[in-house]
Amino acid sequence: MGRIFTVFLLAATLAGADLSGIWVGQIPGRNGDLLDIAFKFTQDGANLSGKLYGDYGSSPIVKGSVDGDQILFVVVTPEQAGNQINSSRLRFTGHIQGAELELTRERESSTNAGNGGAVESRKGNPKQTFRLKRLL
Numbered sequence: 788m789g790r791i792f793t794v795f796l797l798a799a800t801l802a803g804a805d806l807s808g809i810w811v812g813q814i815p816g817r818n819g820d821l822l823d824i825a826f827k828f829t830q831d832g833a834n835l836s837g838k839l840y841g842d843y844g845s846s847p848i849v850k851g852s853v854d855g856d857q858i859l860f861v862v863v864t865p866e867q868a869g870n871q872i873n874s875s876r877l878r879f880t881g882h883i884q885g886a887e888l889e890l891t892r893e894r895e896s897s898t899n900a901g902n903g904g905a906v907e908s909r910k911g912n913p914k915q916t917f918r919l920k921r922l923l
Contacts, residue, residue, distance in 0.1 A: 804883050806830045806853060810919035814892065826919065835860055856883040861895070888919040 806828045813821040825840040828848075835851030839862045851860030859880050866875045881890035892915045 804856070806835065806858065806883075806888070809922040810888055811922050812917055812919040814917045815915050824917075824919075825922070839864065858882065858888070858890070884918075886920065888921075889916065890919065891916045 807830045809825060809827050811823070811825045814824045816822040822842065826837060827840070828835060828837040828851075830853055833852055833854060835848065835853050835858065837848045837851070837860075838845045839848070841864075844865075846862050846864035848860045849863055852858075857880075859878070862877045862879065864875055864877060866873050876895040878893050878895050879890050880893075881888060883889075
């Protein structure tokens with residue numbers, strides 16, 4: 788009986804941590820301001836789904852995966868640029884580091900929500916790294 792429990796415990800440890808739950812933190816915004824951000828993750832094996840929550844709404848995770856302590860997911864979210872609303876595809880990659888989740892956000896693309904035309908960024912495509920802590 789003890790061996791079965793040990794094998795089960797070892798298998799659970801090798802499978803990696805379950806990311807399911809609510810994770811919160813702050814991400815760098817325009818002009819260096821920090822913006823509150825939250826994610827609700829649902830993990831089913833290697834598949835990851837959920838939502839990104841910001842100040843003005845939420846956006847679903849459209850594609851997500853977990854491999855050990857590595858995480859990758861994509862969110863398509865509306866962003867305002869002057870008088871224009873753009874639909875931006877954001878890629879998040881990262882890993883679990885102790886009780887925290889370290890993520891890097893990179894904008895893959897942006898399109899004009901009105902006509903679907905590509906939007907070019909004037910400031911390039913900076914990556915932003917931030918940390919989240921599990922709330923629930």
